[in-house]
Amino acid sequence: MDPLQRAPQNQASPLVGHNVATADHALMDAVTAFGGEHASDIVAALTPMGSLAGSAEAREHWHLANENEPVLRTTDRFGNRVDEVEFHPSWHWLMTQGVGFGLTAEPWTSRSPVAHLQRAAGFYTWGQVEQGHMCPITMTYAVIPALRVDDAVAKQWTAGLASRTYDFGLRSPDTKAGLLAGMGMTEKQGGSDLRTNQTQARPTEAHGEYLLTGHKWFTSAPMNDIFLVLAQAPEGVTCFVVPRVRPDGTRNSVSIVRLKDKLGNRSNASSELELNDTWAVRLGDEGRGIRTIIEMVSATRQDCILGSAGIMRKAVAEAAWHTSQRSAFGATLADQPAMINVLADLAVESEAATMVSLRLASAVDKPHDAHEQALRRIGLALEKFWVCKRTPFMVAEALECLGGNGYVEESGMPLLFRESPLNSIWEGSGNVNALDVLRALAREPESLDAWITEVGSVRGENRHLDATVDDVLTELADLSDIEVRARRIAGRMAAALQGTVLLQHGDASVADAFCASRLGGDWGGTFGTLPRGLDLAGIVSRTTPHLES
Structure with a gap:
């Protein structure tokens, strides 16, 4: 054999051929506990x-969708304004799968008692495949509880948003097999301070209809079919539904x-929009946007x-695989x-995040x-x-575990x-x-009571x-200087809730390691500093993927 053709020595193979769901012990524990x-x-x-x-197919689409970023086409070849975004076929493949798995608004229409947990x-x-395309999927799921402020508006849009069909393109919503939603809240002068928004909403003669300018x-996702937008109406900041195609079939005045x-x-298109007498329908009362x-x-x-x-788990x-x-x-x-200490420490962080995220999602099924x-x-x-x-x-x-x-x-x-860093900035x-x-603690005392009840359920166990x-x-x-201590308080409360969920439903070794390090302070402040006496090898074994036979 030609020496150059020999199999490479001491090289890890790509992590493909495993089941991302069933090989994840923490996910399976959470589904068992809450399902x-x-x-x-x-x-x-x-x-x-x-x-x-x-x-391997999904992994390839992950890379291709990010190597071939969306492109904005503001006009067609004749100079007519079109404001379209072009995507690589891998983006459309990812969206087709994600929507097809029912990850958009379907749970809000389902009769399953665990529809939101399953979603x-x-x-x-599925987010472990590629994170960018999950943004429009998230917004399409999240828009429904806001739309339900107005029964008529919710009825108009919910079926399309709950569809399992990905139907890309700017057309009349009535002709599409599936719809996607977006959101436009922040403006350049205010950011998170939404009450400083300057977009103006002018009522028309038709009840509930307005023209927005700003x-x-x-x-995010400007190619979606409808958006929830905040604007200043006569009575204050108000929420509006803005479709990209008006009821008469013409394009709405939304410029990217x-x-x-x-x-x-x-891979995801995030944009700046200009609204110029853009047609919109009020959602909820004026001033309560x-x-x-x-x-x-x-x-x-x-x-x-x-x-x-999901990002933690993939990481x-x-x-562990490499x-x-x-x-x-x-x-x-x-x-x-x-390395065992590092991998175990990473696994503890990941399992705590997985368990607590599914715990909170399960609450949606208990309105x-x-x-x-x-x-x-x-x-x-x-x-x-x-x-x-x-x-x-x-x-x-x-x-760093993979080195160079x-x-x-x-x-x-x-x-x-x-x-x-994205999810720490978004929303x-x-x-x-x-x-x-x-x-929440000041205005809704029941929220503190709920936290105390939850963490108190394992009192005496650790x-x-x-x-x-x-x-x-x-x-x-x-209460003195409490805002200065806001992050300290939030972090301790969050970690305590994670520790509680692990003690209730997680792996005992992981729970012990989490409580000793994140809560007990027996940790060096960086990964790989878990204390002695823990089952580190067992934790690593739990987290290492195994290929499907």
């Missing part, structure tokens, strides 16, 4: 999705100024947590004590349970702050790293969510968790 008697149905739905997600598990699973600084040149999430659209924001925050948990899976096949200094990397809804309200702000904030730190360490191989684009780890950055926690809960309650008893 109850319906868990087997959820696993049955996840299995083909997980198999496709772990395929959340699917979102977490500029939107950040609108440019697509954003972003750090990551490059922020309260109306906040329902959409809550649902998108849920997906931010799920998305970050640790890649690290190190299980690569040798150095006389032993397989994954068998060396220092009439006061405890579940109160816990979800505060839990989303807590874990949006904490899980999303932890992700870049965690992904950077996972990338992890720094080259072919590995996919740079793609994952560039994506990792409220760290400070916004930490302050939202304080507002001294580190008990001490953390006591520390939080001491912090909350002192």
